[in-house]
Amino acid sequence: MILEQAILDVIPGKQQAFEIAFKQAQVIISSMEGYIHHQLQKCIEKDNRYLLLVQWQTLEDHTLGFRESPEYQQWKALLHHFYEPFPEVEHFQLVQA
Template sequence: MIQEMAHIEIVPGKYAEFEAAVTQVVPLFNRAPGCAEVKLHRIMEQPNRYVLIVRWNSLEDHTVRFRQSDDFQEWRRLVGPYFQKPPEVVHTEIAVE
């Protein structure tokens, strides 16, 4: 299991619209092969910054299967207009529990 963490900066004042768009696209993630969970976190100290956290069974489930899908294109179409800059995406795995 790996975790995708997408750090997203939103155009100021568009928070409600962005969150509504993400609500619309959560089902795209949920039906993606290898997706185990998706959550959107708002950074309290910086209200225009979010972290999208998605748990995938493998790195390829995200970087190949999802990113090459029509659902990824729909995700970007719906939420992309709210990005102030391109998201910074990293993948993590548990090192210590």
């Protein structure tokens, strides 16, 4: 299992619109091959910061299967205009439970 992590800094004042758009976008990601689970959390200290965690079966399920799919274009259209700066995405694997 792979854990994708992205810190999403949303343009101030656009948090509510982002959360509405994310509700639509989560339907897209959850339908993808290799998707396991996701969660979106809002930062307490910075009102416009979110943490997105997505579990994938393999790295390629995210980097190739999702990112190179037509569905990713829908995801991108719904969400990417909210970010400033654009988030860096990192992937993690479990070392020890």
